Amino acid sequence: MDGNIGRRKAFRWAGGAVAALGAVGAGIGAAALRGTASPGGGQPAVPPSSRRSVAGLPVGFRTDGYRCSTDVPDALQPWRGRRAKRADTDPHDASGVRMFSRDGKLHDHPVGQIQYGLHNLAAFRASGDRFFLDRCVAQAERLIARRVERRGAWYFPYSFDFRLDAHDGIEFRGPWFSGMAQGESLSLFGQLAKIDALPGRQRARYGAAARAAFTSLLRGNDAKPWVVARDEKGLLWLHEYPIDAPGTSDCTYNGHMFAALGLWDHHHLTGDPLAERLFDGALSTLSAEFETLRGKEWLSHYCRTHLVPTASYHQVHVTLLSQLGHLGGGAGFARLSDALMDDYPTPSLGMSGGRVVFAPGRHATYDFDDEGGVRSASELVVAAAEEHSASRRTRIKGRGIHYLLTSGPGKGRYVEESFPRVWLRGTWCKSGYREGRTALFPAGVSVVCRSEDGRTQRAVSHERDTKVPFDARAVVDGRVMVRLGTGLWAPVAQLALDAA
Known part of the structure:
Protein backbone atom coordinates (compact mmCIF):
# COMPACT_ATOMS: atom_id res chain seq x y z
CA MET A 1 0.00 0.00 0.00
CA ASP A 2 1.49 3.32 -1.00
CA GLY A 3 1.55 6.44 1.09
CA ASN A 4 -1.56 7.85 -0.56
CA ILE A 5 -3.78 5.74 1.69
CA GLY A 6 -5.11 7.77 4.58
CA ARG A 7 -4.62 11.54 4.72
CA ARG A 8 -1.45 13.41 3.90
CA LYS A 9 -1.61 16.57 5.91
CA ALA A 10 -0.18 18.19 8.96
CA PHE A 11 -1.24 16.27 12.04
CA ARG A 12 -3.25 17.99 14.76
CA TRP A 13 -3.52 16.99 18.35
CA ALA A 14 -6.65 17.11 20.49
CA GLY A 15 -6.43 17.33 24.24
CA GLY A 16 -8.40 17.91 27.39
CA ALA A 17 -8.42 18.90 30.99
CA VAL A 18 -8.26 15.44 32.59
CA ALA A 19 -4.89 14.22 33.92
CA ALA A 20 -2.47 12.53 31.53
CA LEU A 21 -3.01 8.77 31.11
CA GLY A 22 -0.34 7.16 33.25
CA ALA A 23 3.15 6.99 31.84
CA VAL A 24 2.01 6.59 28.24
CA GLY A 25 2.83 9.65 26.15
CA ALA A 26 3.69 11.67 29.23
CA GLY A 27 5.63 14.20 27.18
CA ILE A 28 2.51 15.29 25.32
CA GLY A 29 0.49 16.57 28.26
CA ALA A 30 -3.24 17.02 28.52
CA ALA A 31 -3.80 20.12 26.42
CA ALA A 32 -4.30 20.20 22.66
CA LEU A 33 -0.98 20.38 20.86
CA ARG A 34 -0.04 20.93 17.29
CA GLY A 35 2.66 19.09 15.40
CA THR A 36 3.77 17.85 11.99
CA ALA A 37 4.59 14.49 10.51
CA SER A 38 7.98 12.97 11.13
CA PRO A 39 10.51 13.44 8.31
CA GLY A 40 9.98 9.87 7.12
CA GLY A 41 6.23 10.40 6.74
CA GLY A 42 5.36 7.93 9.50
CA GLN A 43 4.17 8.70 13.01
CA PRO A 44 3.99 12.35 14.05
CA ALA A 45 6.93 13.88 15.84
CA VAL A 46 6.49 15.13 19.42
CA PRO A 47 4.59 18.38 18.90
CA PRO A 48 6.06 21.77 19.77
CA SER A 49 5.34 23.60 22.99
CA SER A 50 2.43 25.70 21.73
CA ARG A 51 -0.78 24.51 23.43
CA ARG A 52 -4.49 25.08 22.97
CA SER A 53 -6.88 23.81 25.63
CA VAL A 54 -9.78 21.59 24.60
CA ALA A 55 -11.86 21.16 27.74
CA GLY A 56 -13.45 17.82 28.50
CA LEU A 57 -11.23 15.39 26.60
CA PRO A 58 -9.41 12.73 28.60
CA VAL A 59 -5.96 13.31 27.10
CA GLY A 60 -4.11 14.71 24.12
CA PHE A 61 -4.18 12.53 21.00
CA ARG A 62 -3.57 12.74 17.28
CA THR A 63 -6.35 14.06 15.08
CA ASP A 64 -6.20 14.33 11.29
CA GLY A 65 -9.34 16.39 10.78
CA TYR A 66 -12.04 13.76 10.18
CA ARG A 67 -15.56 15.04 10.68
CA CYS A 68 -18.86 13.26 11.25
CA SER A 69 -20.79 13.41 7.99
CA THR A 70 -24.23 14.90 8.52
CA ASP A 71 -25.88 13.83 5.25
CA VAL A 72 -25.50 10.04 5.44
CA PRO A 73 -28.51 8.24 3.89
CA ASP A 74 -30.38 6.13 6.42
CA ALA A 75 -29.42 2.89 4.69
CA LEU A 76 -25.72 3.67 5.21
CA GLN A 77 -25.99 4.67 8.86
CA PRO A 78 -24.72 2.23 11.51
CA TRP A 79 -26.51 -1.04 12.20
CA ARG A 80 -28.97 -0.98 9.30
CA GLY A 81 -27.86 -4.06 7.40
CA ARG A 82 -28.48 -7.03 9.70
CA ARG A 83 -32.04 -7.72 10.86
CA ALA A 84 -33.14 -10.02 13.65
CA LYS A 85 -35.50 -12.87 12.87
CA ARG A 86 -38.67 -13.28 14.88
CA ALA A 87 -37.67 -16.71 16.20
CA ASP A 88 -34.58 -16.47 18.42
CA THR A 89 -32.65 -19.74 18.52
CA ASP A 90 -29.69 -18.31 20.46
CA PRO A 91 -29.47 -18.13 24.28
CA HIS A 92 -31.99 -15.73 25.81
CA ASP A 93 -33.99 -15.41 29.00
CA ALA A 94 -37.74 -15.29 29.61
CA SER A 95 -37.78 -11.56 28.80
CA GLY A 96 -36.27 -12.16 25.36
CA VAL A 97 -32.95 -10.62 26.39
CA ARG A 98 -29.83 -12.00 24.73
CA MET A 99 -27.69 -14.06 27.14
CA PHE A 100 -24.28 -15.71 27.06
CA SER A 101 -23.96 -19.38 28.01
CA ARG A 102 -20.84 -20.31 29.95
CA ASP A 103 -20.20 -23.35 32.14
CA GLY A 104 -23.87 -24.27 32.07
CA LYS A 105 -25.02 -20.84 33.27
CA LEU A 106 -26.55 -17.86 31.49
CA HIS A 107 -24.81 -14.49 31.86
CA ASP A 108 -25.61 -10.98 30.72
CA HIS A 109 -23.31 -9.95 27.87
CA PRO A 110 -23.40 -6.19 27.15
CA VAL A 111 -22.09 -6.34 23.56
CA GLY A 112 -24.34 -9.29 22.75
CA GLN A 113 -27.37 -7.46 24.13
CA ILE A 114 -26.49 -4.19 22.40
CA GLN A 115 -25.95 -5.79 19.01
CA TYR A 116 -29.06 -7.92 19.30
CA GLY A 117 -31.03 -4.82 20.23
CA LEU A 118 -29.73 -3.02 17.14
CA HIS A 119 -30.56 -6.01 14.91
CA ASN A 120 -34.11 -5.92 16.26
CA LEU A 121 -34.30 -2.18 15.68
CA ALA A 122 -33.22 -2.73 12.06
CA ALA A 123 -35.98 -5.34 11.71
CA PHE A 124 -38.51 -2.88 13.15
CA ARG A 125 -37.48 -0.19 10.67
CA ALA A 126 -37.90 -2.60 7.79
CA SER A 127 -41.17 -4.21 8.88
CA GLY A 128 -42.92 -1.78 11.23
CA ASP A 129 -43.63 -4.79 13.47
CA ARG A 130 -43.76 -3.54 17.07
CA PHE A 131 -42.58 -6.97 18.28
CA PHE A 132 -39.04 -6.13 17.20
CA LEU A 133 -39.09 -2.69 18.79
CA ASP A 134 -40.27 -4.16 22.08
CA ARG A 135 -37.50 -6.74 22.00
CA CYS A 136 -34.96 -4.00 21.26
CA VAL A 137 -36.28 -2.01 24.22
CA ALA A 138 -35.89 -5.09 26.44
CA GLN A 139 -32.16 -5.18 25.63
CA ALA A 140 -31.77 -1.47 26.38
CA GLU A 141 -33.65 -1.72 29.65
CA ARG A 142 -31.46 -4.61 30.79
CA LEU A 143 -28.36 -2.50 30.19
CA ILE A 144 -29.84 0.38 32.15
CA ALA A 145 -30.87 -1.88 35.02
CA ARG A 146 -27.38 -3.40 35.30
CA ARG A 147 -25.39 -0.19 34.85
CA VAL A 148 -22.61 0.70 37.24
CA GLU A 149 -22.31 4.40 38.01
CA ARG A 150 -18.71 5.42 38.58
CA ARG A 151 -16.64 8.52 37.85
CA GLY A 152 -19.85 10.35 36.94
CA ALA A 153 -20.57 7.95 34.07
CA TRP A 154 -22.48 4.78 33.27
CA TYR A 155 -20.55 1.55 32.67
CA PHE A 156 -22.00 -1.79 31.58
CA PRO A 157 -20.33 -4.69 33.40
CA TYR A 158 -19.36 -8.20 32.36
CA SER A 159 -19.96 -10.25 35.50
CA PHE A 160 -18.11 -13.40 34.43
CA ASP A 161 -14.37 -14.08 34.32
CA PHE A 162 -12.85 -14.01 30.85
CA ARG A 163 -9.60 -15.04 29.22
CA LEU A 164 -8.65 -14.64 25.56
CA ASP A 165 -6.56 -17.77 25.17
CA ALA A 166 -4.90 -16.85 21.88
CA HIS A 167 -3.69 -13.51 23.27
CA ASP A 168 -1.26 -13.47 26.17
CA GLY A 169 -2.19 -11.14 29.01
CA ILE A 170 -5.88 -10.71 28.15
CA GLU A 171 -7.53 -12.01 31.30
CA PHE A 172 -10.26 -10.44 33.43
CA ARG A 173 -12.12 -11.25 36.59
CA GLY A 174 -15.68 -10.01 36.74
CA PRO A 175 -16.90 -7.39 36.90
CA TRP A 176 -14.95 -5.87 34.04
CA PHE A 177 -15.71 -3.29 31.37
CA SER A 178 -15.10 -2.92 27.63
CA GLY A 179 -14.76 0.11 25.38
CA MET A 180 -16.59 -1.83 22.68
CA ALA A 181 -19.68 -2.10 24.88
CA GLN A 182 -19.40 1.52 26.03
CA GLY A 183 -19.16 2.77 22.45
CA GLU A 184 -21.82 0.48 21.01
CA SER A 185 -24.25 1.50 23.75
CA LEU A 186 -24.21 4.97 22.20
CA SER A 187 -25.63 3.45 19.01
CA LEU A 188 -28.39 1.56 20.82
CA PHE A 189 -29.49 4.39 23.11
CA GLY A 190 -28.95 7.09 20.49
CA GLN A 191 -30.99 5.31 17.84
CA LEU A 192 -33.84 4.51 20.25
CA ALA A 193 -33.91 8.18 21.26
CA LYS A 194 -34.96 9.02 17.68
CA ILE A 195 -37.68 6.40 17.20
CA ASP A 196 -40.97 8.26 16.80
CA ALA A 197 -42.96 5.15 17.74
CA LEU A 198 -41.76 5.55 21.33
CA PRO A 199 -43.32 8.14 23.69
CA GLY A 200 -41.38 11.35 24.12
CA ARG A 201 -40.54 10.59 27.76
CA GLN A 202 -39.06 7.23 26.78
CA ARG A 203 -37.01 8.78 23.98
CA ALA A 204 -35.68 11.32 26.47
CA ARG A 205 -34.77 8.48 28.83
CA TYR A 206 -32.62 6.86 26.15
CA GLY A 207 -31.06 10.17 25.21
CA ALA A 208 -30.06 10.64 28.85
CA ALA A 209 -28.67 7.08 28.92
CA ALA A 210 -26.57 7.85 25.85
CA ARG A 211 -25.13 10.95 27.51
CA ALA A 212 -24.32 9.04 30.70
CA ALA A 213 -22.57 6.29 28.71
CA PHE A 214 -20.70 8.82 26.56
CA THR A 215 -19.21 10.34 29.70
CA SER A 216 -17.31 7.07 30.23
CA LEU A 217 -15.35 7.86 27.05
CA LEU A 218 -14.28 11.17 28.60
CA ARG A 219 -12.50 9.40 31.45
CA GLY A 220 -8.83 8.50 31.12
CA ASN A 221 -6.90 5.60 32.61
CA ASP A 222 -5.68 7.60 35.60
CA ALA A 223 -8.47 5.95 37.65
CA LYS A 224 -10.80 2.96 37.39
CA PRO A 225 -12.81 1.98 35.51
CA TRP A 226 -11.45 3.17 32.16
CA VAL A 227 -11.75 2.13 28.51
CA VAL A 228 -10.00 5.02 26.70
CA ALA A 229 -6.23 5.50 26.51
CA ARG A 230 -3.49 7.08 24.44
CA ASP A 231 -0.55 4.98 23.29
CA GLU A 232 3.14 5.80 23.08
CA LYS A 233 2.62 7.26 19.59
CA GLY A 234 -0.04 9.69 20.80
CA LEU A 235 -2.87 7.67 19.23
CA LEU A 236 -6.31 7.34 20.80
CA TRP A 237 -7.59 3.82 21.48
CA LEU A 238 -11.10 2.75 22.45
CA HIS A 239 -10.08 -0.49 24.14
CA GLU A 240 -12.23 -3.58 23.84
CA TYR A 241 -9.95 -5.18 26.43
CA PRO A 242 -8.47 -2.48 28.67
CA ILE A 243 -5.52 -3.77 30.73
CA ASP A 244 -4.23 -1.68 33.63
CA ALA A 245 -0.49 -1.69 32.97
CA PRO A 246 0.27 1.05 30.38
CA GLY A 247 0.82 -0.36 26.90
CA THR A 248 -0.44 -3.87 27.70
CA SER A 249 -3.95 -3.68 26.22
CA ASP A 250 -3.95 -5.48 22.90
CA CYS A 251 -5.45 -2.64 20.80
CA THR A 252 -8.22 -4.73 19.24
CA TYR A 253 -9.16 -3.31 15.85
CA ASN A 254 -12.77 -4.42 15.48
CA GLY A 255 -13.75 -3.27 18.99
CA HIS A 256 -12.17 0.13 18.35
CA MET A 257 -14.10 0.48 15.08
CA PHE A 258 -17.44 -0.62 16.50
CA ALA A 259 -17.01 1.92 19.30
CA ALA A 260 -16.27 4.60 16.68
CA LEU A 261 -19.67 3.89 15.07
CA GLY A 262 -21.20 4.75 18.44
CA LEU A 263 -19.36 8.07 18.50
CA TRP A 264 -20.90 8.93 15.12
CA ASP A 265 -24.35 7.97 16.41
CA HIS A 266 -23.86 10.10 19.51
CA HIS A 267 -22.80 13.11 17.47
CA HIS A 268 -25.76 12.52 15.15
CA LEU A 269 -28.04 12.58 18.19
CA THR A 270 -26.53 15.44 20.18
CA GLY A 271 -24.14 17.41 17.96
CA ASP A 272 -21.61 17.17 20.83
CA PRO A 273 -18.25 18.44 19.50
CA LEU A 274 -16.39 16.16 21.93
CA ALA A 275 -17.99 13.12 20.27
CA GLU A 276 -16.78 14.39 16.92
CA ARG A 277 -13.28 15.01 18.29
CA LEU A 278 -13.11 11.47 19.66
CA PHE A 279 -14.43 10.18 16.31
CA ASP A 280 -11.63 12.13 14.62
CA GLY A 281 -9.07 10.60 16.98
CA ALA A 282 -10.43 7.07 16.49
CA LEU A 283 -10.26 7.34 12.69
CA SER A 284 -6.83 8.98 12.81
CA THR A 285 -5.59 5.97 14.77
CA LEU A 286 -6.90 3.57 12.14
CA SER A 287 -5.29 5.56 9.35
CA ALA A 288 -1.96 5.69 11.18
CA GLU A 289 -2.04 1.99 12.12
CA PHE A 290 -3.39 0.59 8.88
CA GLU A 291 -0.21 -1.15 7.77
CA THR A 292 -0.08 -2.89 11.17
CA LEU A 293 -3.73 -3.94 10.91
CA ARG A 294 -3.08 -5.16 7.40
CA GLY A 295 -1.52 -8.51 6.58
CA LYS A 296 -0.41 -7.61 3.06
CA GLU A 297 -1.80 -10.15 0.60
CA TRP A 298 -3.19 -12.15 3.49
CA LEU A 299 -5.60 -11.90 6.44
CA SER A 300 -5.70 -8.75 8.55
CA HIS A 301 -4.73 -8.88 12.23
CA TYR A 302 -7.16 -9.08 15.13
CA CYS A 303 -5.11 -6.71 17.28
CA ARG A 304 -1.92 -4.66 17.20
CA THR A 305 -0.20 -6.33 20.14
CA HIS A 306 -0.38 -9.97 19.07
CA LEU A 307 -0.65 -9.63 15.27
CA VAL A 308 -2.79 -12.77 14.96
CA PRO A 309 -4.29 -13.15 11.44
CA THR A 310 -7.96 -14.01 11.73
CA ALA A 311 -10.29 -15.21 9.01
CA SER A 312 -13.40 -14.64 11.14
CA TYR A 313 -12.71 -10.90 11.57
CA HIS A 314 -11.11 -10.00 8.24
CA GLN A 315 -14.40 -9.31 6.44
CA VAL A 316 -15.59 -7.47 9.56
CA HIS A 317 -12.62 -5.13 9.14
CA VAL A 318 -13.39 -4.69 5.44
CA THR A 319 -17.00 -3.78 6.20
CA LEU A 320 -16.24 -1.48 9.14
CA LEU A 321 -13.61 0.51 7.22
CA SER A 322 -16.08 0.94 4.38
CA GLN A 323 -18.81 2.12 6.75
CA LEU A 324 -16.48 4.54 8.51
CA GLY A 325 -15.73 5.93 5.07
CA HIS A 326 -19.43 6.67 4.60
CA LEU A 327 -19.65 8.28 8.04
CA GLY A 328 -16.68 10.63 7.70
CA GLY A 329 -13.53 8.79 6.64
CA GLY A 330 -14.21 9.57 2.98
CA ALA A 331 -12.37 8.12 0.01
CA GLY A 332 -9.30 7.41 2.14
CA PHE A 333 -11.17 4.84 4.23
CA ALA A 334 -12.79 3.40 1.12
CA ARG A 335 -9.27 2.74 -0.18
CA LEU A 336 -8.31 1.04 3.09
CA SER A 337 -11.34 -1.23 2.77
CA ASP A 338 -10.50 -1.97 -0.87
CA ALA A 339 -6.94 -2.88 0.06
CA LEU A 340 -8.07 -5.44 2.63
CA MET A 341 -10.58 -6.89 0.19
CA ASP A 342 -7.82 -7.32 -2.41
CA ASP A 343 -5.51 -8.86 0.20
CA TYR A 344 -8.02 -11.57 1.06
CA PRO A 345 -11.35 -11.48 -0.78
CA THR A 346 -14.43 -13.19 0.62
CA PRO A 347 -13.69 -16.82 -0.35
CA SER A 348 -17.13 -18.35 -0.83
CA LEU A 349 -18.88 -18.07 -4.18
CA GLY A 350 -22.22 -18.82 -2.54
CA MET A 351 -24.53 -21.79 -2.70
CA SER A 352 -24.62 -21.78 -6.50
CA GLY A 353 -20.90 -21.28 -7.02
CA ARG A 425 -17.73 -15.12 -14.92
CA GLY A 426 -19.95 -12.53 -13.29
CA THR A 427 -19.64 -9.74 -10.73
CA TRP A 428 -18.07 -10.45 -7.34
CA CYS A 429 -16.75 -8.55 -4.28
CA LYS A 430 -18.79 -5.48 -5.15
CA SER A 431 -18.44 -2.30 -3.07
CA GLY A 432 -20.42 0.91 -3.45
CA TYR A 433 -19.27 4.43 -2.55
CA ARG A 434 -20.97 7.66 -1.65
CA GLU A 435 -17.66 9.53 -1.42
CA GLY A 436 -16.37 11.55 -4.35
CA ARG A 437 -14.03 8.96 -5.84
CA THR A 438 -12.40 9.45 -9.25
CA ALA A 439 -10.56 7.35 -11.82
CA LEU A 440 -7.80 9.08 -13.78
CA PHE A 441 -7.72 8.20 -17.49
CA PRO A 442 -4.13 8.84 -18.66
CA ALA A 443 -3.74 11.06 -21.70
CA GLY A 444 -3.77 9.18 -25.00
CA VAL A 445 -4.49 5.76 -23.50
CA SER A 446 -7.41 3.82 -24.95
CA VAL A 447 -9.37 2.09 -22.21
CA VAL A 448 -11.99 -0.45 -23.24
CA CYS A 449 -15.02 0.10 -21.00
CA ARG A 450 -17.97 -2.25 -20.90
CA SER A 451 -21.42 -2.82 -19.49
CA GLU A 452 -21.67 -5.20 -16.54
CA ASP A 453 -23.15 -7.94 -18.71
CA GLY A 454 -20.47 -7.43 -21.35
CA ARG A 455 -22.89 -6.78 -24.20
CA THR A 456 -21.74 -3.20 -24.68
CA GLN A 457 -18.11 -2.22 -25.11
CA ARG A 458 -16.64 1.18 -25.84
CA ALA A 459 -13.06 2.40 -26.21
CA VAL A 460 -12.55 5.59 -24.21
CA SER A 461 -9.58 7.91 -24.54
CA HIS A 462 -8.79 11.52 -23.62
CA GLU A 463 -6.29 13.99 -25.02
CA ARG A 464 -5.38 15.06 -21.50
CA ASP A 465 -5.28 13.31 -18.14
CA THR A 466 -8.94 13.23 -17.15
CA LYS A 467 -10.60 12.36 -13.85
CA VAL A 468 -13.92 10.56 -14.12
CA PRO A 469 -16.18 9.87 -11.10
CA PHE A 470 -16.96 6.29 -10.13
CA ASP A 471 -19.40 4.91 -7.57
CA ALA A 472 -18.65 1.18 -7.34
CA ARG A 473 -15.82 -1.32 -7.57
CA ALA A 474 -15.99 -5.06 -8.23
CA VAL A 475 -14.32 -8.05 -9.84
CA VAL A 476 -16.14 -8.28 -13.17
CA ASP A 477 -15.38 -11.29 -15.36
CA GLY A 478 -12.02 -11.82 -13.70
CA ARG A 479 -10.76 -8.22 -13.55
CA VAL A 480 -11.03 -5.51 -10.91
CA MET A 481 -13.14 -2.72 -12.40
CA VAL A 482 -14.86 0.49 -11.36
CA ARG A 483 -18.29 1.68 -12.44
CA LEU A 484 -18.18 5.12 -14.04
CA GLY A 485 -20.89 7.74 -13.96
CA THR A 486 -21.94 6.56 -17.43
CA GLY A 487 -22.78 3.13 -16.01
CA LEU A 488 -19.91 1.47 -17.89
CA TRP A 489 -17.17 -0.44 -16.09
CA ALA A 490 -13.48 0.32 -16.63
CA PRO A 491 -10.49 -1.92 -15.74
CA VAL A 492 -8.54 -0.57 -12.75
CA ALA A 493 -5.23 -1.80 -14.19
CA GLN A 494 -5.25 1.03 -16.73
CA LEU A 495 -6.36 3.78 -14.34
CA ALA A 496 -5.14 5.71 -11.31
CA LEU A 497 -7.79 5.81 -8.58
CA ASP A 498 -8.24 8.95 -6.46
CA ALA A 499 -5.14 10.55 -7.95
CA ALA A 500 -4.06 13.83 -6.35
Missing part, protein backbone atom coordinates in the same frame (compact mmCIF):
# COMPACT_ATOMS: atom_id res chain seq x y z
CA GLY A 354 -19.45 -19.70 -10.13
CA ARG A 355 -18.23 -20.55 -13.61
CA VAL A 356 -14.53 -20.41 -14.50
CA VAL A 357 -13.54 -19.84 -18.13
CA PHE A 358 -10.38 -21.53 -19.42
CA ALA A 359 -8.68 -20.28 -22.59
CA PRO A 360 -7.01 -22.87 -24.82
CA GLY A 361 -3.62 -23.95 -23.50
CA ARG A 362 -1.94 -25.65 -20.55
CA HIS A 363 -3.05 -24.75 -17.02
CA ALA A 364 -1.45 -25.81 -13.76
CA THR A 365 -3.73 -27.05 -10.99
CA TYR A 366 -2.71 -27.51 -7.35
CA ASP A 367 -3.48 -29.02 -4.00
CA PHE A 368 -2.22 -26.73 -1.21
CA ASP A 369 -1.64 -27.21 2.49
CA ASP A 370 -2.81 -24.63 5.05
CA GLU A 371 0.42 -22.64 4.75
CA GLY A 372 0.27 -22.39 0.96
CA GLY A 373 2.74 -25.20 0.34
CA VAL A 374 2.14 -27.32 -2.76
CA ARG A 375 1.15 -30.88 -1.91
CA SER A 376 0.79 -31.80 -5.55
CA ALA A 377 0.63 -30.17 -8.98
CA SER A 378 -0.85 -31.37 -12.26
CA GLU A 379 -1.58 -29.98 -15.67
CA LEU A 380 -4.92 -29.38 -17.34
CA VAL A 381 -4.75 -29.22 -21.15
CA VAL A 382 -7.55 -27.28 -22.83
CA ALA A 383 -7.93 -27.63 -26.61
CA ALA A 384 -10.80 -25.15 -26.99
CA ALA A 385 -12.27 -22.63 -24.54
CA GLU A 386 -14.30 -24.38 -21.86
CA GLU A 387 -15.92 -23.67 -18.49
CA HIS A 388 -15.97 -25.47 -15.17
CA SER A 389 -17.71 -24.72 -11.87
CA ALA A 390 -15.96 -23.44 -8.75
CA SER A 391 -16.97 -22.99 -5.12
CA ARG A 392 -14.29 -20.57 -3.91
CA ARG A 393 -12.26 -17.59 -5.07
CA THR A 394 -9.59 -17.16 -2.43
CA ARG A 395 -6.10 -16.02 -1.64
CA ILE A 396 -3.64 -18.86 -1.05
CA LYS A 397 -1.10 -17.92 1.60
CA GLY A 398 2.03 -16.54 -0.05
CA ARG A 399 0.43 -16.80 -3.50
CA GLY A 400 -2.17 -15.24 -5.75
CA ILE A 401 -5.94 -15.55 -6.06
CA HIS A 402 -7.09 -19.08 -6.90
CA TYR A 403 -10.36 -20.84 -7.78
CA LEU A 404 -11.34 -24.15 -6.18
CA LEU A 405 -12.79 -26.22 -9.02
CA THR A 406 -15.82 -28.43 -8.43
CA SER A 407 -16.22 -30.00 -11.88
CA GLY A 408 -14.13 -31.25 -14.77
CA PRO A 409 -10.67 -32.87 -14.77
CA GLY A 410 -9.41 -30.39 -12.17
CA LYS A 411 -12.22 -31.08 -9.65
CA GLY A 412 -11.07 -30.59 -6.06
CA ARG A 413 -7.96 -28.64 -7.08
CA TYR A 414 -7.02 -24.97 -7.33
CA VAL A 415 -6.15 -22.96 -10.41
CA GLU A 416 -4.77 -19.42 -10.34
CA GLU A 417 -6.81 -16.46 -11.57
CA SER A 418 -5.06 -14.97 -14.60
CA PHE A 419 -7.19 -12.95 -17.00
CA PRO A 420 -7.66 -13.68 -19.94
CA ARG A 421 -6.33 -17.24 -19.53
CA VAL A 422 -8.42 -18.22 -16.47
CA TRP A 423 -11.23 -16.05 -15.16
CA LEU A 424 -14.50 -16.14 -13.23
